[in-house]
Amino acid sequence: MTDILMPALSPTMEEGVLAKWHVKVGDTVSAGDVIAEIETDKATMEVEAVDEGEVLEILVPEGSEGVKVNTPIARLSGDAVAPAPKKADAPAEAPKAEAPKTEVPKVEAPKAEAAPAAPKSDDGGRIFASPLARRLAAQAGLDLKTVKGTGPHGRIVKRDVEAAGKGGAQPAAAATAATSAEPRKALSLAQMGIADGTYDLIPLDGMKKAVARRMVDSVQNVPHFPLFIDVEIDQLMAVRAKVNKMLEPQGIKVSVNDFVIKAAALALKMVPEANASYTPEGIAMHHNADVSMAVAIDGGLITPIIRKAETKGLAQIATESKDLAKRARERKLKPEEFQGGTFSVSNLGMFGIKQFTSIINEPQGCIMSVGAGEQRPVVKDGQLAVATVMTVTLTCDHRVVDGATGARLLQAFKPLIEDPVAMLA
Amino acid sequence: MAAEFDLVVIGSGPGGYVAAIRASQLGQKVAIVERENLGGICLNWGCIPTKALLKSGEKFESLSHLKDYGLSASGATFDFDAIIQRSRGVAKQLNQGVGFLMKKNKIEVIEGEAKLEKGAAAPKVVVALKAGGSRTIEAKSVMLAVGARARALPQIGLEADGDKIWAYRDALAPKKLPKTFVVIGSGAIGIEFASFYRALGAEVTVVEAVDRIMPVEDEEVSKAAQKGFEKRGIKFKLGAKVTKVSKDSKGVKVELEVNGKVESLEAEVCISAVGITANTDGIGLEALGVELERGHIKTDSHCQTNVKGLYAIGDCAGAPWLAHKASHEGIHAAEHIAGYKTPNVNSPIAGCTYAQPQVASVGVTEQGAKAEKREVKIGRFPFKVNGKAIAAGETEGFVKVIFDAKTGALIGAHMIGADVTEMIQGYVTAITMEATEEDIHGIVYPHPTMSEAMHEAALDAYGRVIHI
Numbered sequence: 040m041t042d043i044l045m046p047a048l049s050p051t052m053e054e055g056v057l058a059k060w061h062v063k064v065g066d067t068v069s070a071g072d073v074i075a076e077i078e079t080d081k082a083t084m085e086v087e088a089v090d091e092g093e094v095l096e097i098l099v100p101e102g103s104e105g106v107k108v109n110t111p112i113a114r115l116s117g118d119a120v121a122p123a124p125k126k127a128d129a130p131a132e133a134p135k136a137e138a139p140k141t142e143v144p145k146v147e148a149p150k151a152e153a154a155p156a157a158p159k160s161d162d163g164g165r166i167f168a169s170p171l172a173r174r175l176a177a178q179a180g181l182d183l184k185t186v187k188g189t190g191p192h193g194r195i196v197k198r199d200v201e202a203a204g205k206g207g208a209q210p211a212a213a214a215t216a217a218t219s220a221e222p223r224k225a226l227s228l229a230q231m232g233i234a235d236g237t238y239d240l241i242p243l244d245g246m247k248k249a250v251a252r253r254m255v256d257s258v259q260n261v262p263h264f265p266l267f268i269d270v271e272i273d274q275l276m277a278v279r280a281k282v283n284k285m286l287e288p289q290g291i292k293v294s295v296n297d298f299v300i301k302a303a304a305l306a307l308k309m310v311p312e313a314n315a316s317y318t319p320e321g322i323a324m325h326h327n328a329d330v331s332m333a334v335a336i337d338g339g340l341i342t343p344i345i346r347k348a349e350t351k352g353l354a355q356i357a358t359e360s361k362d363l364a365k366r367a368r369e370r371k372l373k374p375e376e377f378q379g380g381t382f383s384v385s386n387l388g389m390f391g392i393k394q395f396t397s398i399i400n401e402p403q404g405c406i407m408s409v410g411a412g413e414q415r416p417v418v419k420d421g422q423l424a425v426a427t428v429m430t431v432t433l434t435c436d437h438r439v440v441d442g443a444t445g446a447r448l449l450q451a452f453k454p455l456i457e458d459p460v461a462m463l464a
Numbered sequence: 465m466a467a468e469f470d471l472v473v474i475g476s477g478p479g480g481y482v483a484a485i486r487a488s489q490l491g492q493k494v495a496i497v498e499r500e501n502l503g504g505i506c507l508n509w510g511c512i513p514t515k516a517l518l519k520s521g522e523k524f525e526s527l528s529h530l531k532d533y534g535l536s537a538s539g540a541t542f543d544f545d546a547i548i549q550r551s552r553g554v555a556k557q558l559n560q561g562v563g564f565l566m567k568k569n570k571i572e573v574i575e576g577e578a579k580l581e582k583g584a585a586a587p588k589v590v591v592a593l594k595a596g597g598s599r600t601i602e603a604k605s606v607m608l609a610v611g612a613r614a615r616a617l618p619q620i621g622l623e624a625d626g627d628k629i630w631a632y633r634d635a636l637a638p639k640k641l642p643k644t645f646v647v648i649g650s651g652a653i654g655i656e657f658a659s660f661y662r663a664l665g666a667e668v669t670v671v672e673a674v675d676r677i678m679p680v681e682d683e684e685v686s687k688a689a690q691k692g693f694e695k696r697g698i699k700f701k702l703g704a705k706v707t708k709v710s711k712d713s714k715g716v717k718v719e720l721e722v723n724g725k726v727e728s729l730e731a732e733v734c735i736s737a738v739g740i741t742a743n744t745d746g747i748g749l750e751a752l753g754v755e756l757e758r759g760h761i762k763t764d765s766h767c768q769t770n771v772k773g774l775y776a777i778g779d780c781a782g783a784p785w786l787a788h789k790a791s792h793e794g795i796h797a798a799e800h801i802a803g804y805k806t807p808n809v810n811s812p813i814a815g816c817t818y819a820q821p822q823v824a825s826v827g828v829t830e831q832g833a834k835a836e837k838r839e840v841k842i843g844r845f846p847f848k849v850n851g852k853a854i855a856a857g858e859t860e861g862f863v864k865v866i867f868d869a870k871t872g873a874l875i876g877a878h879m880i881g882a883d884v885t886e887m888i889q890g891y892v893t894a895i896t897m898e899a900t901e902e903d904i905h906g907i908v909y910p911h912p913t914m915s916e917a918m919h920e921a922a923l924d925a926y927g928r929v930i931h932i
């Protein structure tokens with residue numbers, strides 16, 4: 040028998056949602072078959088079988104949240120890979136394989152002991168837990184779905200809840216997140232005058248909960264302040280038209296946002312103090328400008344990253360951003376593709392939004408909000424003129440980036456975006 | 465030499481023989497070594513023969529209450545020899561039963577005294593055979609279930625001689641019935657013998673070193689038990705330190721120190737019930753480097769000693785010194801040896817005393833909970849308002865339960881009264897299943913039963929008692 044363990048989709052991943060099973064008990068799988076989908080805060084990943092064998096048991100039901108990395112999620116017969124323990128002549132202290140059930144003559148093995156399993160969920164999704172375990176879990180705000188049962192037949196007993204509680208990370212992160220994302224004393228909608236039945240309730244998925252938690256945390260913990268600047272993009276539009284014509288045969292189209300990413304990355308290299316993160320130990324000055332670009336997707340938001348954007352050409356940035364956005368919408372991003380940027384760009388220009396201030400994407404020091412490019416009257420050399428103007432807002436974490444630093448970043452950014460040729464320098 | 469057995473068990477008490485059966489069920493080839501009687505202390509000199517005697521005493525005593533039930537009989541007497549013979553017969557029957565179980569489970573019984581020597585997978589077992597000669601056995605695992613014996617205190621002259629100073633074996637098979645006793649120690653064993661001999665009319669004084677009897681029980685139970693025993697004519701000396709036990713032609717003199725004052729008691733016979741000593745000597749543990757802890761073999765949660773392949777269970781491996789604890793450990797160790805990764809079950813070990821009145825308890829006492837600074841909810845219910853108890857004329861005693869105030873977990877139960885030793889398992893089950901007050905409140909207890917008091921006590925803890 041082989042246990043299939045909850046995979047870590049990234050080095051830092053501690054738990055995830057078992058979003059979907061592609062196999063059921065009795066199915067035969069071979070290496071490479073997709074057996075399940077795992078959802079983390081932001082991505083859904085497919086889990087492939089490494090061994091071959093028959094699915095003996097599904098240990099974690101579909102939809103289980105907060106499944107810790109490395110907990111067994113299913114059991115394969117795996118005869119081909121794991122030779123059955125030969126009991127008769129195994130030394131007594133040999134690694135005690137799962138119960139030598141097959142060879143026990145008279146009495147069948149104490150099953151639960153032989154195979155301590157995660158709380159079974161039959162079709163009704165019922166979790167087997169002792170009354171005390173249920174109460175302790177409720178008191179600790181722990182989701183029993185995340186607790187592995189070690190009692191008879193995999194029943195969750197007191198010691199399991201206590202162990203899970205000690206594990207710290209175990210209390211369903213999502214649940215805690217949801218709580219902290221809610222107002223302190225959450226009144227029900229009915230209490231606030233919105234009658235039941237007058238709305239549809241869409242359950243919170245992992246992404247919704249993650250966004251809620253991260254945004255609340257950020258607004259509560261980070262001292263935000265915005266800086267506004269107008270940039271003229273007539274030259275940019277002209278350059279962009281030329282570039283796109285050139286790139287047309289290759290099927291590449293550079294967007295205004297790609298220019299913004301490039302210009303922001305170069306500006307960050309010029310004002311490295313703005314490419315920084317606050318940590319209790321000190322200010323982390325990032326070596327690269329890894330620019331996160333906010334992508335709206337069905338049911339949420341995700342920020343895939345153009346790594347070392349300062350070193351990349353516009354064509355490459357355009358290609359990458361298109362690919363990232365596409366896979367983001369399919370929720371197929373790998374965690375390392377959306378975790379760990381140093382600066383964010385959010386663009387609502389395509390919706391005609393003139394200007395807006397974004398919430399800091401922790402632990403980044405700044406986020407740039409890009410409004411629509413539009414023709415506006417401008418005064419040039421005392422003359423009224425028309426220019427294509429775009430308002431850019433930089434929201435800063437005041438613990439890292441103070442007003443002057445933020446201003447210098449925008450000062451560096453402005454000439455680059457207004458005259459993209461400068462980016463060649 | 466290749467291992468002849470998967471497991472050799474040394475000692476065939478309720479720990480050893482049960483372990484042997486379980487191991488055999490799991491496909492292990494098992495031998496059991498016993499130097500005396502199959503069934504150990506429990507069947508031959510402990511739990512079972514005492515219960516036989518106590519039943520005789522109880523039946524005899526009940527004759528004096530016949531009038532309460534509208535009955536009369538005259539000239540009731542007893543035949544002391546017959547009472548003892550009945551008890552020995554019961555022990556014999558069960559001892560043979562164990563022999564049968566060994567055969568049925570294909571467990572080889574080796575009669576003789578075992579010693580351990582250094583071995584390969586596990587220590588070697590060298591048996592001085594009863595039939596003469598010796599046999600060396602190698603096994604993959606060895607389990608010590610050698611039990612314990614009565615503790616002697618030679619410094620103060622408290623050493624059983626089978627004549628005037630008795631340990632439990634003497635008290636279980638005396639040649640004649642003495643008229644006066646001093647029992648030293650008010651634990652379960654001392655109290656049971658006191659209860660038995662008192663029921664047959666002897667004068668009994670129980671000496672206890674601390675200031676209450678049955679010191680492991682809840683204080684309320686100790687108090688009620690003392691009252692119940694005193695009502696039946698047993699006397700107590702509490703807070704009394706025995707300084708010397710001496711014999712003369714008439715009997716024994718027990719010298720005491722009570723609150724700094726010197727006193728003495730005289731009786732025909734002194735029963736010593738001051739605890740037990742584990743049988744850890746003379747089996748070669750020192751040479752193997754087996755770790756001991758306060759006179760008992762030190763084991764981990766799977767009953768493994770610090771020596772490879774060597775397990776220890778039951779009385780020789782520490783408190784509580786109870787047969788069901790020994791059996792439970794035996795089963796767990798056997799499963800562990802057979803390769804099961806069973807986490808040790810979390811069932812609490814209940815303690816029962818089969819005197820009149822009976823006492824049964826499990827989990828923490830109120831004092832224990834206080835010492836641990838646990839917030840508790842306590843409920844009580846007396847049998848004197850329980851319908852069945854009134855109908856049966858058994859209204860002595862009460863039920864007391866202790867819940868953890870925060871979680872509602874049942875953490876202790878204490879009962880005194882008729883048949884409470886049969887009822888305590890209800891609470892043991894509840895605790896093992898991790899029931900909360902809600903579950904127990906929801907249980908429908910059959911009416912009329914004494915067990916309804918268990919329900920009421922649990923209700924009382926939450927201000928919901930019905931019948932008071």
Ligand SMILES: Cc1cc2nc3c(=O)[nH]c(=O)nc-3n(C[C@H](O)[C@H](O)[C@H](O)COP(=O)(O)OP(=O)(O)OC[C@H]3O[C@@H](n4cnc5c(N)ncnc54)[C@H](O)[C@@H]3O)c2cc1C
Pocket residue numbers: 474475476477478479480497498499500501502503504505506507509510511512514576577578579609610611612632653743747777778779780785786787788789790816
């Ligand atoms: C009077 C009395 C009343 C009791 N009443 C109760 C009761 O009501 N309920 C309860 O739960 N418990 C009771 N007990 C306690 C109970 O008897 C013990 O807890 C129980 O017997 C312990 O079981 P065990 O298997 O550990 O050891 P034991 O029953 O002591 O068995 C050990 C066996 O090992 C054998 N042995 C020892 N050394 C060797 C050796 N070197 N080689 C071969 N064989 C060896 C011994 O001969 C013995 O047969 C009572 C005890 C006494 C004395």
